Amino acid sequence: MDAAWDPATYLRFAGERARPFADLLARVDTADPRVVVDLGCGEGALTASLAARWPGARVTGVDSSPEMLAAAAAHAVDGRVGFALGDVREWRPGEPVDVVVCNAVLHWVPGHAGLLVRWAGYLAPGGRLAVQVPGNHRAPTHRLLADLCTSPRWSARLAAAAPPPDPVLDPAGYLDVLVGAGLAADVWETTYLHVLRGTDPVLGWVRSTVLRPVLALLDDDAAAELTADYAAALREAYPARPDGTTVLPFRRVFAVGSRPLSAG
Numbered sequence: 001m002d003a004a005w006d007p008a009t010y011l012r013f014a015g016e017r018a019r020p021f022a023d024l025l026a027r028v029d030t031a032d033p034r035v036v037v038d039l040g041c042g043e044g045a046l047t048a049s050l051a052a053r054w055p056g057a058r059v060t061g062v063d064s065s066p067e068m069l070a071a072a073a074a075h076a077v078d079g080r081v082g083f084a085l086g087d088v089r090e091w092r093p094g095e096p097v098d099v100v101v102c103n104a105v106l107h108w109v110p111g112h113a114g115l116l117v118r119w120a121g122y123l124a125p126g127g128r129l130a131v132q133v134p135g136n137h138r139a140p141t142h143r144l145l146a147d148l149c150t151s152p153r154w155s156a157r158l159a160a161a162a163p164p165p166d167p168v169l170d171p172a173g174y175l176d177v178l179v180g181a182g183l184a185a186d187v188w189e190t191t192y193l194h195v196l197r198g199t200d201p202v203l204g205w206v207r208s209t210v211l212r213p214v215l216a217l218l219d220d221d222a223a224a225e226l227t228a229d230y231a232a233a234l235r236e237a238y239p240a241r242p243d244g245t246t247v248l249p250f251r252r253v254f255a256v257g258s259r260p261l262s263a264g
Contacts, residue, residue: 016194020252021046021103024132025053027186027256033057033098035124039088040064040105044072050101051081057098062086089115096124102131104252107167113177116257120181123259129178133168135189135251140237141206148230149214157222161214174255183257194248201246202234203227 033054038047041061051059061083063069072083088105100119106112120129136142142163148154149162169177171187178185196202203211211230215223240246 016192016250017104018046019192020132020190020254021049023190024103024130024254024256025050025101027254028099028101028128028130030099030126030128033127035093035095035097036060036099037062037091037093037097037101039091039100039102039119041072041083042068044068044075044083046103047072047083048075048077048081050099051077054099058082060084062088062091064088093122096127097122098124098127100127100129102129104132104134106131107133107137110167113169113173116174116177117181120178120183120257120259123183125259126261127259129183129255129257129259131174131255133253135168135170135253136249137163137167138165139249139251141202141234141248142210144233144237145206145210145214145230148226148233154226157217158214158226161217163210168253171253171255174253178255178257181257183259186256186258187254189251189253191249191251194250196246196248197244200231200235202238202248203231205248206234 034057036050036054036057036059038050038059038061041047041063042065044061047059047061051057058079059081061072061081063072063083064085064087066085069083069085076082088102089109100123106115109115116129116131123129142165146162146165149158171189175185175187178187194205196205198204211227215227218226238246238248
């Protein structure tokens with residue numbers, strides 16, 4: 001199966017996925033940045049919102065998925081909003097950056113604390129580094145999938161793809177990283193209660209995220225078998241409410257680092 005990102009599947013829950021981005025940017029208190037970069041920009045709609053917030057900025061979205069960037073092209077604005085293919089682990093700007101945003105990306109990047117330190121070094125005086133990561137990797141969505149991947153039925157093919165329990169730091173860890181990089185840090189966490197609708201909505205949520213790299217290792221028949229077992233486990237862990245909705249608790253960790261205007 002193909003491991004490519006599917007913008008349409010990802011955007012099924014566009015409103016819920018946009019909320020943490022808005023909450024993160026609400027704490028970025030800079031008035032008139034000139035250079036803004038969105039690392040791991042996905043399909044570009046949220047990147048374009050940065051240009052609406054800061055009309056004087058030149059905004060660049062960077063992503064490693066050609067499929068996502070093809071969708072992002074619809075949000076490009078000549079001279080103001082552009083998109084580039086690239087790996088966030090290798091990104092290096094050609095000039096100091098006023099705002100670096102990285103939303104729901106770094107849980108895919110092992111050992112990303114060092115990456116944050118490097119990004120902090122790219123900030124202009126007074127610049128901001130704003131990061132949001134999912135912090136729900138010990139939740140049933142991930143634990144049940146890890147159990148399946150390491151079960152006797154699937155371990156030979158999927159053990160290495162099992163979701164790790166701790167791919168991100170706790171809030172105190174991000175505080176230490178940002179302060180160690182010379183930034184003033186504002187760090188917090190939030191658990192959203194997403195009210196989902198439809199058949200197997202939690203499966204629909206994870207299909208475009210944590211389930212995607214697992215299914216990419218299987219042929220169609222095996223993928224259907226694993227998905228059926230996973231869906232049954234998710235229905236038990238996240239039962240439908242009497243009104244037909246399903247509540248998905250989702251913890252996220254936020255960190256905003258601010259570079260001083262001067263060394264003094």
